[in-house]
Amino acid sequence: MSVISMMVHPERNESLEVAAALADYLEKSGNKVRIDEVGASAVGRSELGCSTENFAADADLAVSIGGDGTMLRTFERVAQAGVPVLGVNVGHLGYLTEFEADEAQTAVDKALRGDLPVEERLMIQSRVQRFDGEIEGTWIGLNEAVVEKKSQGHTVRLEVTIDDSPFATYAGDGLIVSTPTGSTAYNLSARGSIVAPTHWSLQLTPVAPHMLFDRSLVLRPDTEIRISVVGEREANLSVDGRSVAALRDGDVMIATRSEVIARLVTSGSGGFQQVLKQKFGLKDR
Known part of the structure; x- marks a missing residue:
């Protein structure tokens, strides 16, 4: 059994939908799920609510569902405990949230198995x-x-x-x-x-x-x-x-x-350069 802490953008409907589906999936797979208190209430799963103080405790993985701002709040809570963070993007194109909503379940499974690279960030x-x-x-x-x-x-x-x-x-x-x-x-x-x-x-x-x-x-x-x-x-x-x-x-x-070192779960596909290209409209030729 793995312990997964989830940080959710409480004001985006897609974020709440992804969080609810991911929590159900992980629980059915035998894992322990907890969600930040505000997010848990917004998702309708108050029983999974977790305080700021306990958010990182014994967690194997933190999942951020939102945009880059949600990622920053997640790292604020877990970086000092060395917990790796996986970002699911449901906002605008970001630099930190590398996985899309429809990839969330597969990405989390791979991260828990150790099949995804973890970058160390200053x-x-x-x-x-x-x-x-x-x-x-x-x-x-x-x-x-x-x-x-x-x-x-x-x-x-x-x-x-x-x-x-x-x-x-x-x-x-x-x-x-x-x-x-x-x-x-x-x-x-x-x-x-x-x-x-x-x-x-x-x-x-x-x-x-x-x-x-x-x-x-x-x-x-x-x-x-x-x-x-x-x-x-x-x-x-x-x-x-x-x-x-x-x-x-x-x-x-x-x-x-x-x-303190931030640990970021990535796809290993050179996402930083690809996001730069999309942000600035850069062409291959």
């Missing part, structure tokens, strides 16, 4: 050092940590130090520190570098910079990036789209590679 860790030296956090993300302005219509000044060496002070809307997986998320919309998701590096990308230097930097995975707020205009720190801290003059966000 995750990012961020914490805040306040102006008085106090440390807050640690927050872990699969995509990125972002320091952005709080006030509309104004820029924020951010001083960057890389491995204890002062680099530059940026004026703009913010700075993104992304993983290779996150290079096709917010980083991409800010014209950052696209990096193969299994590569190990950190990317530093400015958001709407008001300065001549506007390039994205691809850095070693063991780099420490410190971003300090300079001046009276406040900033906000978000990790994978979750707002986690407000930053004021003298506060520092410290970003490094996390020791």
